[in-house]
Amino acid sequence: MAVRPGETGDLFAQVKPRALSVSELTRALRVAVEPRFKDVWVSGEVANLRRQASGHLYFSLKDEGACVNAVVWGSQARRLAFAPADGQEVLARGFVEIYPPHGKYQLVVNELEPRGAGAQAVLLQRLKEKLLAEGLLDPARKRPLPFLPRRVGVATSPTGAALRDLLRVLHARFPGLPVLVAPCRVQGAGAAATVAGALRSLCRAGVDVVVVTRGGGSQEDLFEFNDERLARAIAACPVPVVSAVGHEIDVTVADLVADVRAATPTHAAQLVAPVKDELRAGLQASRARLLRAASEAVAGRRRELRALKAELSDPKHLLSEQRHRLDDLLRRAEALLRGRLRAERDAQDAVKARLGRREPRARVRELVARSEDATRRLGSWQAATFRREELRLERLKARLAPANVAESLKRGFALALAGGKLLRRSAEAAQGDALRLALAEGWLDVVVTGVDAGSDPLPGRTRPGGAGPESGGGDAVERDSDHD
Numbered sequence: 001m002a003v004r005p006g007e008t009g010d011l012f013a014q015v016k017p018r019a020l021s022v023s024e025l026t027r028a029l030r031v032a033v034e035p036r037f038k039d040v041w042v043s044g045e046v047a048n049l050r051r052q053a054s055g056h057l058y059f060s061l062k063d064e065g066a067c068v069n070a071v072v073w074g075s076q077a078r079r080l081a082f083a084p085a086d087g088q089e090v091l092a093r094g095f096v097e098i099y100p101p102h103g104k105y106q107l108v109v110n111e112l113e114p115r116g117a118g119a120q121a122v123l124l125q126r127l128k129e130k131l132l133a134e135g136l137l138d139p140a141r142k143r144p145l146p147f148l149p150r151r152v153g154v155a156t157s158p159t160g161a162a163l164r165d166l167l168r169v170l171h172a173r174f175p176g177l178p179v180l181v182a183p184c185r186v187q188g189a190g191a192a193a194t195v196a197g198a199l200r201s202l203c204r205a206g207v208d209v210v211v212v213t214r215g216g217g218s219q220e221d222l223f224e225f226n227d228e229r230l231a232r233a234i235a236a237c238p239v240p241v242v243s244a245v246g247h248e249i250d251v252t253v254a255d256l257v258a259d260v261r262a263a264t265p266t267h268a269a270q271l272v273a274p275v276k277d278e279l280r281a282g283l284q285a286s287r288a289r290l291l292r293a294a295s296e297a298v299a300g301r302r303r304e305l306r307a308l309k310a311e312l313s314d315p316k317h318l319l320s321e322q323r324h325r326l327d328d329l330l331r332r333a334e335a336l337l338r339g340r341l342r343a344e345r346d347a348q349d350a351v352k353a354r355l356g357r358r359e360p361r362a363r364v365r366e367l368v369a370r371s372e373d374a375t376r377r378l379g380s381w382q383a384a385t386f387r388r389e390e391l392r393l394e395r396l397k398a399r400l401a402p403a404n405v406a407e408s409l410k411r412g413f414a415l416a417l418a419g420g421k422l423l424r425r426s427a428e429a430a431q432g433d434a435l436r437l438a439l440a441e442g443w444l445d446v447v448v449t450g451v452d453a454g455s456d457p458l459p460g461r462t463r464p465g466g467a468g469p470e471s472g473g474g475d476a477v478e479r480d481s482d483h484d
Contacts, residue, residue, distance in 0.1 A: 026100045033105070037096035042068070042107060043115065046088045057084065061092060061107065069106040070094070081126065082114055089115040127228055127253060136235045136257050143240045143259045145271060146208045148279075151178040152272055153202030153210040153239075155195055158183045162215045162244070162265040169269035174276040180205055186214035192227030199233050199241070209272055210237060212254060213244040213265045225252040234258055244268035409440035426451050 020028070044061035051057060055074025060067050070092060072080070084090060093111040098104075131137050152170065156163050158181060170177060182198035185191040195212060202210050212234070214225075224230070225245050234241050234257045243258035244265045255261040262268035401407065409415070415438040416423040423429055429448050437444040 022103075023100065026098065026103065030098045030100075033098060034096060039093070039095060040107075041091060041093050042070075043089070043091045044068075046084050046086055046090055049084060049086050059084065059086075061090075069104065070109050071106055072109045072112060076110060080112055084112065091115050127226065127231075128256070130228075131231060131253070131257065136231065141235075145240050145242070145260060148174075148274060149177075149208035149272065151180055151205075151207045153205065153207035154179060154181045154213065155184055155198035155202060155210060156181070156213045157186045160186065160215055162213045166211065166213060166244075166265040166269045169266050170273050173269065174273040177273055180207055187224065189224075191224040192230040195224075196230050196233035199237055203238055207239060209240050209242065211242045211244060211262075211265075211268050211272060212258070213262075213268055214246070215265070216247040222246050222252055225254040227253070230254055231257045242268050242271060406440070409438070412440075414439050427453055 042061055044063050047060045047062050047067070049057065049059040052074075055077050057072040057077045059070055061070050062068075091113045092107060092109045094107050094109040096105055097108050099106060128137070135141060154163065154166060156166075163181065167179060170179060180202060182201050184194040184198040186195065199210060199212070214222075222245060225243075231253045234243070234254055240259040242260045242262055243252075243255045244262035244267065245252050245254055247264065251261075260271060262271055405415070416429075417436045417438065418429060418433060423435070429435065429451060431448050431451055433448045435446050435448060437446055
């Protein structure tokens with residue numbers, strides 16, 4: 001059998017490998033890659049963040065040498081404790097997925113946490129929300145500072161400039177005011193615990209107000225004052241607490257929980273202690289006002305006593321006034337009594353007059369006269385009414401007489417009926433129709449032998465100009481022999 005070229009089993013011919021389709025290659029990659037990266041942690045910087053209307057988050061995680069696409073589905077995005085943003089360092093946990101339609105792989109994120117400063121911000125926000133829910137940040141919980149504390153407690157570093165500024169201003173405003181300092185660390189790990197311990201020591205020592213203070217610094221330097229234990233120690237302090245941490249722009253959790261926040265240590269001293277000289281000046285002014293008020297009150301009472309003495313010096317004057325008043329009351333009483341007696345007599349006279357008019361015999365005569373008058377008026381009214389109604393009936397009878405069908409039939413008229421229906425025009429009957437004529441006495445059944453459509457209702461009359469009877473006028477109406 002002959003072998004065609006190309007069909008020989010040439011041992012030296014090169015064998016071509018089988019080509020994979022794109023789908024087959026993608027499936028192979030998915031089988032090789034996805035099982036190895038089911039649960040991975042990836043750290044990087046967020047870039048190209050896009051929020052979809054469905055709630056999904058699409059972004060890229062990048063570092064100095066590479067970039068990978070990532071997605072957080074809406075159900076997971078709604079449970080995130082923070083809001084991701086471009087440029088934020090994060091730590092993502094999820095699995096690698098190859099998306100065949102685009103031929104790309106992406107990281108499907110199940111958990112996302114901030115790193116670095118972002119993580120601190122998230123923790124700080126959670127702590128604020130927790131304290132707010134417990135009511136520790138409620139303004140209604142804040143206590144007022146004492147007007148003049150007997151002893152001031154200060155929790156701060158004994159070598160810091162904040163203590164020197166506070167004591168300088170405090171003693172300048174109120175020299176000799178006792179100040180008890182509880183040394184503590186205000187920076188670095190564990191500083192919050194030492195500040196809380198200093199607070200408790202000051203409270204046991206019996207101070208009236210506590211100042212927690214330190215100088216300015218970076219956010220990292222002040223981060224210990226965001227500690228939850230320190231915040232709860234400030235809230236549990238039995239005396240008011242003034243927080244003067246950092247500069248005015250620095251706000252820590254200790255500032256929020258404290259009863260009063262001071263912008264600086266100097267400001268804290270101004271809040272805690274009043275100016276002694278101003279208090280003395282105010283006290284002297286109040287003393288002077290009190291003396292003036294007391295002098296004026298005593299002088300007024302003396303004037304009242306003199307006026308009373310002047311009125312009581314002559315008892316005859318008081319007796320005369322009371323006599324005049326008694327006479328006036330007597331006159332008014334007599335006038336009132338006479339007026340009432342006169343009113344009673346007038347009422348009695350009126351009653352007598354009414355009783356006279358109500359005497360029984362006079363009343364009977366009056367009723368008899370009224371009855372006779374009513375009888376007379378009723379008789380005249382009946383006669384006039386009956387006559388008027390008789391005349392009215394006669395007029396109605398005269399008006400109804402022409403409309404009486406029976407009277408018309410007596411005068412020779414007849415009614416033509418077809419099937420019980422009254423005929424008014426000759427056009428309503430045709431030749432040969434059976435009619436019934438109603439007379440004054442009895443009726444006749446007739447047959448129509450001719451129909452006159454003219455306007456003259458009397459048969460046999462000639463037309464104008466001497467012509468003969470109108471069309472159909474000479475025809476007679478034949479009597480029905482069956483009903484004769």
